[in-house]
Every structure is written in structure tokens, then in C-alpha cells.
Amino acid sequence: MTDKPLILWFRRDLRLGDQPMLAAAVASGRPVVPVFIQDPETEALGAAPKWRLGLAVAAFSKALEGLGLRLTLRRGAALEVLRALIAETGAGGVWWSRLYDPASVARDTGVKAALKEAGLEARSFAGHLLHEPWDVQTGQGGFYRVFTPYWKATRGMVVAAPEPAPGRVRGMExxxxxxxxxxxxxxxxxxxxxxxxxxYQAVGEDAARAKLGAFLDGPVARYAEMRDLPGVAGTSRLSENLTYGEIGIREVWHAGLRARDEGRAGAESFLRELAWREFSYHLMHHTPQITTGNWKPEWDNFPWRGESDAVERWRRGMTGEPFVDAGLREMYVTGTMHNRVRMIVGSYLTKHLLTHWKVGLAWFADCLTDWDPAANAMGWQWVAGSGPDAAPYFRVFNPAGQAEKFDADARYRRRFIAELTKQPGREALAFFDAVPRSWGIRPDQAYPRPVVDLAAGRAAALAAYGARNA
Structure with a gap:
């Protein structure tokens, strides 16, 4: 037993409740030193997620102050910063919550090995997922490559109840x-x-919990049929909070279970979507190449296109396809994009424009405040056809047809595209205030003609995809 301080290295777990690492530290009785490090991995984040991370850190720092703690902020390579803090505080070890993307795994593995070699305690905790990726196995002992069997396997697995936020934590003098x-x-x-x-940001643990409560008190009842309608408030909008760990996934899961047990019809579908997030991490752990290369290696020789004028029009929300443009403009105004629309936006880029999914993945990584390394990679590869999708290659989403089905009254498109109405609303006009001035886009310009004819674009995609599968 020791009374040496513990350094608690926070990353994407910026909350007090449902926090296994913090609960264990409190139980130890040792003084704690909370720290957040701006290391090269953090520096590499895109513009929007890095900005949103800063808001999360600020909110978490205030929450810690309520417990009599102080969040230490340091900049530099993680191991160097931690070694310096150990020397300054006399700490006997460093604890952290696990992350699963390849860059974080490499960093954390190196940190753990170096600290242990120096005779220091180095311990990692669960907390970002419902199930550790290696704990979910097929009957043959492998990993799941298709979601439905994964969901069937995990649906009934026990998820530990979340720990409450501590009332008191021992800090440093x-x-x-x-x-x-x-x-x-x-x-x-x-x-x-x-x-x-x-x-549009709901920052911090209290805001996230309030958002969850509002969702379960209302929209969850019709979640199954409303989740695909971008013009209505039919989803939880918790993705940004889960991304930065401002609310624990176990807390969300158990709240969803309670809603299901109370007879709220859409709760089962909501739980399934939480499992979809888990599945993306399951794949990223077992096949880390999903973040950088085709998940299906047979796609490596597909003649994807790179940068082009058409891609630039796509980025700017000026393709001439209203459902596609509305999605991109929603992202610039709110920091996020409705999930159904993400599929349409991604399909249009990779199939109608035959552009490499990596182009879209990189742009989302720069612009989404809820950017998640696993979900972003799996989503783009799923829609491109190179990822874990059981559907045949010739599925091509038609933006116009999707708009008729999921935005029949054009509410969503009018909400974000000023050129479609004589009296555009605040959000439609906000797009022009959010994007770079260098784009030279003004609300008094005419809405652009389509980049590509939808029928011709689909035919070209099918020809290219068919040639690859011939």
C-alpha cells in the first residue's frame, strides 16, 4: 500500500459520473492530480473537433473545481509531460481511461512500458465503451465482421451499472x-x-445529462420511425457528448434500458444504435487499418478519383443537389450532420462523383464537432462499399429520391439552404457567416446547377463498380 499521489490522465473521459478510473482513485484514498495534455495526437485533430475539445476541457475543469481539485494543463509529448509531473508531485503512478484508435494505442502502449520500466504504476481503465473489443467473440473465438450478429451477441450482455460522481476527492496541498x-x-x-x-453546442456533463433526459421523455417513443427524418427533432444528439466522454456510455445504456422496460416503443432501436457505435470500435480494434485503408483489400485497385472542382463544390455545399448541400451546410452551421444525411452526402461523393472515401473522411474529421475516429472511418467505408457492409456494391443512394422519402415537406432543405426560399431563416443565412470568406459565397447568388446528372452519375458508378467486380 502507498499514499503517493496518483496522476489521473484525462483524455476523452471528461466527466465525474460513470467514471471507473476516478471511482477507483477515490476508493484508494490517495491524493490525485488530474491532468490534461495537449500532445501531438491532440494537435493533429481537425479544426472543429479541436475547438470543441477545448470547450469540453474548460467545462470539466470547472466541474473538478467543485470537488476541490485543479486540472493541470501541460503541453508536449505525453511521456515527457508525465515524467515531469511525477518528479514535481512525487506521484507513484499514472492512471488513464483506454482509447482504441491506432495512434492512441501506440502512444499509450509506449507510455505504459516506459513507466513500468521505471518502477512506476501505470494502469488503464475501461470507460469509453460498453464492452472491451476483445471481450466480444464469435463462437469460433474470432471477431464479428457483420453488425447484426454482433448486435445479437451483445444485446443481452451484462453492462455494469455506472458509478455516481464522487462527493469528495482527496487532492494535493x-x-x-x-x-x-x-x-x-x-x-x-x-x-x-x-x-x-x-x-449549437451542449457542453459538459450537466448539459449532456439534460439532453439525454429530454430525449427519453419525448422523442425516444417514436425513435424507430423518426430517426431518419432530418427535419424533426427525433434523435438524442448525444454524439458530441459521447465523443468527449461528457456522459458515460453505461449511463446512456442503462437509461435506454429503463425506457424500454417502461414501454417506450423506440428505446430498443436507440439501444441498437448505441451498439452500432460499439461495433465501429470493435472493428477498429481488430482491423485498425480501417482508419487508413480499404477494409476490404480487394478495393485497393479501384480507380477512385482525388481532388477536383466537383469535390470542391461538394465541400462548399454547392453541388446543386439540395439534400446533399443541406447536409454540408448543416455541418458548417451546427458542427454536426444528421446521420441519414451523412449517408446521402457520403454516397454522393463516393459514387456519383467516384471520389475516394478518404477525401470525405478527412473533411468530416476537420469539420465535425462530434468527430469520432471509429464511427467516421466505418461510416465512410460502409457507404463507399469498401467497408463492412453486407449490401451489394450497386447500392447507390439517389439524393432526390431520399429527399422525397425523408424530407417530403422540404423542411430540412429550406432550413439550411437560403437560395430555396424567398425569406430564408437565420440558420440558412448563418451558413454564409460560418464558411471561409475566401470561398466568396453570398446569399444573393443563384443556387447552382447540379454538378452531375443523377442518372448519369449512377450509371458511371455502376459501370466502374461492375468492372471491379467482373
Missing amino acids: VWPDSDRLEGWRLGAAMNRGAEVVAR
């Missing part, structure tokens, strides 16, 4: 020096867009 969050300028790359997107 003298805290180490800390950087100022403002000095990191995490939102610098957002430029003027930050002011627009900030209106």
Missing part, C-alpha cells in the same frame, strides 16, 4: 503549475465559424 487553456488557442483554425457553431 500544493498543485503543480498549469498552462492557461486560452494560451493553447485550440479554436484558432475555426476562425469566424466558431461563433456560429457555438450556439
